[in-house]
Amino acid sequence: DTEVTQTPKHLVMGMTNKKSLKCEQHMGHRAMYWYKQKAKKPPELMFVYSYEKLSINESVPSRFSPECPNSSLLNLHLHALQPEDSALYLCASSPQESFDYGYTFGSGTRLTVV
Amino acid sequence: SQQGEEDPQALSIQEGENATMNCSYKTSINNLQWYRQNSGRGLVHLILIRSNEREKHSGRLRVTLDTSKKSSSLLITASRAADTASYFCATDAVETSGSRLTFGEGTQLTVNP
Numbered sequence: 001d002t003e004v005t006q007t008p009k010h011l012v013m014g015m016t017n018k019k020s021l022k023c024e025q026h027m028g029h030r031a032m033y034w035y036k037q038k039a040k041k042p043p044e045l046m047f048v049y050s051y052e053k054l055s056i057n058e059s060v061p062s063r064f065s066p067e068c069p070n071s072s073l074l075n076l077h078l079h080a081l082q083p084e085d086s087a088l089y090l091c092a093s094s095p096q097e098s099f100d101y102g103y104t105f106g107s108g109t110r111l112t113v114v
Numbered sequence: 115s116q117q118g119e120e121d122p123q124a125l126s127i128q129e130g131e132n133a134t135m136n137c138s139y140k141t142s143i144n145n146l147q148w149y150r151q152n153s154g155r156g157l158v159h160l161i162l163i164r165s166n167e168r169e170k171h172s173g174r175l176r177v178t179l180d181t182s183k184k185s186s187s188l189l190i191t192a193s194r195a196a197d198t199a200s201y202f203c204a205t206d207a208v209e210t211s212g213s214r215l216t217f218g219e220g221t222q223l224t225v226n227p
Binding site for chain 1: 144145147149154155156157158159161162202206212213214215216217218219220
C-alpha cells in the first residue's frame with residue numbers, strides 16, 4: 001500500500017458545527033503532516049506529527065485541533081470555523097521527519113464553511 | 115513565509131516540446147523537491163535533489179540545482195498532454211527545526227495536444 005487516504009473528499013459545514021477530517025496511511029511512515037491550500041495558492045504547513053507526537057504547530061488557530069491516535073492515523077478536528085477557512089486540506093506522510101525524504105500526499109478534503 | 119518562487123507563473127506549450135520551470139529560494143537548504151498537482155487533487159512527489167547535488171534525472175525529468183544562485187530548474191522533455199498540471203518547488207531550510215517543507219507559488223503548465 002503506497003497511498004495516503006483522506007476522508008471525506010468533500011465536506012460542507014456550518015460555522016457552529018464540529019467535524020473531523022481523517023487521514024490514514026499504511027506505509028509505516030512515522031511523520032505525518034497537515035497542509036492547507038487555498039485556490040491557486042501553494043500548500044501551507046499547519047501541523048507536523050513525528051512518532052505520534054506533535055512536532056510543529058505553525059501558529060494555527062485553536063479551532064483546528066490535530067490528533068494522532070496511532071502511527072497510521074491522523075485526524076484534524078474542526079470547530080467554529082469561519083468561511084475563510086474554506087480550502088483544500090491535504091494530509092501527507094514521510095518515512096521520518098527528516099529532509100531526506102519526499103512526502104506522499106493524499107488527494108485532500110475540499111472543505112466549504114457556510 | 116514562502117521560500118520558493120517559481121518562474122514563469124504560467125507556461126503553455128505544444129505536445130512534444132520541452133518545458134522548463136525555474137525556482138528561486140532565499141535561505142540555505144537541505145534539499146529541494148519538485149511536486150506536480152493536477153487540478154484540485156493532491157500533490158505527487160517528482161524528484162528530490164540534495165544541496166550537495168547539481169543535477170538529477172528521472173525519466174523525462176531533469177532537475178538542476180545551483181546553491182550559489184539559490185535557484186533550481188525543472189525540465190520536462192517531450193511533453194505530453196497528461197503533463198498539464200501545476201508544478202511546485204519545495205524547500206527544506208537548514209535553520210528551521212524539524213522537517214518544514216515550504217512550497218513556492220507554482221507554475222501552471224498547459225500542454226496542448
